[in-house]
Amino acid sequence: RAKDSGRNTIQLFHSSMQHAASERLRLENELRTALSRGEFELYFQAQVDARSGHVIGAEALLRWAHPTLGEQSPALFIHVLEESGLILEVGAWVLVEACHACAQLLEERIIDEHFSLCVNISTRQFRQSDFVERVEHCLRNNRLPHGMLKLEITEGIVIQDIDDTIAKMNRLRQLGVSFAMDDFGTGYSSLTYLKRLPVNVLKIDQSFVRDATSNPSDAEIIRAVVALGLSLGLEVIAEGVEQQSQLDFLQSQGCHCYQGYLFSRPQPLQAFRALLAHAADTVS
Ligand code: C2E
Ligand code: MG
Ligand code: MG
Ligand code: MG
Numbered sequence: 001r002a003k004d005s006g007r008n009t010i011q012l013f014h015s016s017m018q019h020a021a022s023e024r025l026r027l028e029n030e031l032r033t034a035l036s037r038g039e040f041e042l043y044f045q046a047q048v049d050a051r052s053g054h055v056i057g058a059e060a061l062l063r064w065a066h067p068t069l070g071e072q073s074p075a076l077f078i079h080v081l082e083e084s085g086l087i088l089e090v091g092a093w094v095l096v097e098a099c100h101a102c103a104q105l106l107e108e109r110i111i112d113e114h115f116s117l118c119v120n121i122s123t124r125q126f127r128q129s130d131f132v133e134r135v136e137h138c139l140r141n142n143r144l145p146h147g148m149l150k151l152e153i154t155e156g157i158v159i160q161d162i163d164d165t166i167a168k169m170n171r172l173r174q175l176g177v178s179f180a181m182d183d184f185g186t187g188y189s190s191l192t193y194l195k196r197l198p199v200n201v202l203k204i205d206q207s208f209v210r211d212a213t214s215n216p217s218d219a220e221i222i223r224a225v226v227a228l229g230l231s232l233g234l235e236v237i238a239e240g241v242e243q244q245s246q247l248d249f250l251q252s253q254g255c256h257c258y259q260g261y262l263f264s265r266p267q268p269l270q271a272f273r274a275l276l277a278h279a280a281d282t283v284s
Helices: 003-037 076-083 085-105 131-141 162-175 191-196 206-210 216-233 244-253 267-283
Strands: 040-049 055-065 070-072 116-120 149-153 178-184 201-204 237-239 258-259
Touching: 003 055, 003 076, 003 085, 003 201, 040 085, 040 267, 055 085, 055 258, 055 267, 070 178, 076 085, 085 116, 085 131, 085 267, 131 149, 131 162, 149 237, 162 178, 162 191, 191 216, 201 206, 206 216, 206 237, 206 244, 216 244
Parallel strands: 055 116, 116 149, 149 178, 178 201, 201 237, 237 258
Antiparallel strands: 040 055, 040 258, 055 070
16 A cells, blocks of 8 residues: 555665665774874876976875775765864875975975965865964975965855855965865856955866767857856866867867876876876976
8 A cells, every 4th residue: 555655665765864874974984094094195186288288287186095995086985074074184184295295396306386286175174264374384384385285175165154265265365375166167156256256277077078079068168167267367277188089179278277087197196206207308
């Protein structure tokens, strides 16, 4: 009968929710352990200037070297870090680690101070009352020129207190730090917000790049984002560029910079250093 099957459905629903909740808790505990055991790593992915082909920056990307499952992408666990608040600790670690790596490359003269280091900042991390001081401290500790740091934020940042967000961003901008709007076009923010936020860069989300050459509406979105960036005086970076045809299209639209497997995958510092050294060889 309908009533019985309804009840069964609800029970099934319950048990699957319970399952999900306990899975989540298990993952949260594992992540806590991972943090204390130092199982997190930072990878670096090159950002390439569309015109010169030079590597002009890198995005630092979190990885979890899971003891049995191997390297894990943050796509699998970043939401748990965020919901549990662990992102504050992990995010602080990422910032320190990234600045330290960049300072090292600078000291080795593998990069110069025009290179930009991009670090992803979760909204929750940005909301910390002492976030500006934390960033400043980290830059100073590593003697990193402030202009080298670019913070990648997402559109979700405008959901709470836009005035406070703008004020904080401006304080960081005054220090020399710049901002990129990550995954642009996938969030909820309106163009009014974009106009108010002191960002320097728009990153076209990889979901638009993926089908740029086969799906006319994705191509149109890219065209519109690049035009928007140009008219607002922002730099436009495309992410997820895997194929030459995608790059050709982006180039034809006037996109400034790209990031993607076509040029290089995210890799550990040692391999990234080798890539930079090799790139410098082929250029000179
Ligand atoms: P994101 O910031 O948009 O980073 C770009 C993602 O695209 C990275 O995934 C990168 O590995 C991937 N990618 C780059 N080029 C290509 C390509 O050509 N093809 C494909 N299919 N993918 C490409 P990843 O490293 O798995 O990171 C996923 C997301 O996790 C990031 O997206 C970011 O939102 C978040 N994340 C990563 N590291 C951190 C971190 O340190 N802190 C915070 N808060 N979030 C992070
Ligand atoms: Mg990013
Ligand atoms: Mg992105
Ligand atoms: Mg993304």
